[in-house]
Amino acid sequence: MIPAHSKGRLETREPGSAPQTVLPDPMGAQLCSQAGAAARKPREPLRFHAEARGAQVRLGPARSTARRLATFHDGIVFSQRPVRRGERVALRVLSHERGWSGGLRVGFTRLDPARVRPRSLPPFVCPDLELRSPTWAAVLPGGARAGDVVRFWLSRRGRLCARVNAGPRLRLREGLPTRAPLWAVMDVYGTTKAIELLDPSHSAVPTASPWALPLEPPSDPPSDPEAPAGQECAVCLHHAANTCLVPCGHTHLCSCCAWRVFGDTARCPLCRWEIEAVVPACPPALRTEAGLPV
Secondary structure, three states: OEEEEEOOEEEEEOOOOOOEEEEEOOOOOEEEOOHHHHHOOOOOOOOEEEEEEOOOEEEOOOOOEEEEOOOOOOOEEEEEEEOOOOOOEEEEEEEEOOOOOOOOEEEEEOEOHHHOOHHHOOOOHHHHHHHHOOEEEEEOOOOOOOOOEEEEEEOOOOOEEEEEOOOOOEEEEOOOOOOOOOEEEEEOOOOEEEEEEEOOOOOOOOOOOOOOOOOOOOOOOOOOOEOOOOOEOOOOOOEEOOEEEEOOOOOOOOHHHHHHHHHHOOEOOOOOOEOOEEEEOOOOOOEOOOOOEO
16 A cells, blocks of 8 residues: 555555545544445445444444443444445344433444544444534434334435335435445444344335324424423423434423424524424324224
């Protein structure tokens, strides 16, 4: 490898090949800007990167499973190779742990995990890793429970899209680069305890669908119940916290306060991340044609 220096950047190249521009990153990683370099590599099944992972993550022998050992954070993992535009990243939630707020986050990053120092990884992908690097990730509206199959991908228009089980396509983020190498990034966070990468053609998909994502406050919102001890809304301290803010995933607000904050500042009062939608923290009960809960 012959290094070639230029002002403000470092270039590396193989003898007889075109130079490959590598941009320095404050996390100690480097960003590869040559999309063709990744595209020329033969396709191999997606696995978790062996070294670049959060401090609490343990991988299975085949690097297809990732489990968080303790606490609710430090669960960031990456794919071992770049993901092509339109290629589905498929995973199954293996284990769900109660007692935490929020769950699995998915997305893409320009960080090359082979050049990431594991100790430099922040505890959360949203918003920490997004603020420190060119990373785009989001929580899944409605979350994902043990047994759920999640697929996410980069669309031709640079959108982060996802689907849970056989549910509708979810558009989580926009403005992702479509001509640069992108690695899949996942955060085994909160209630999500363990995940497994699947063959994208995996067909054993549960048929349960997530509920629709509301984009506007309901015209006749239901009255929020009074909260049991320890489950109070972080804003009014009276009603039960029963909503999830997208994409940060915080579930500490009642629906009345959540929609008021969304209309006023559109920023989470806990992490100051921009709110893109408000969804129920728990799915509504399934009902029969007679209107009775299942």
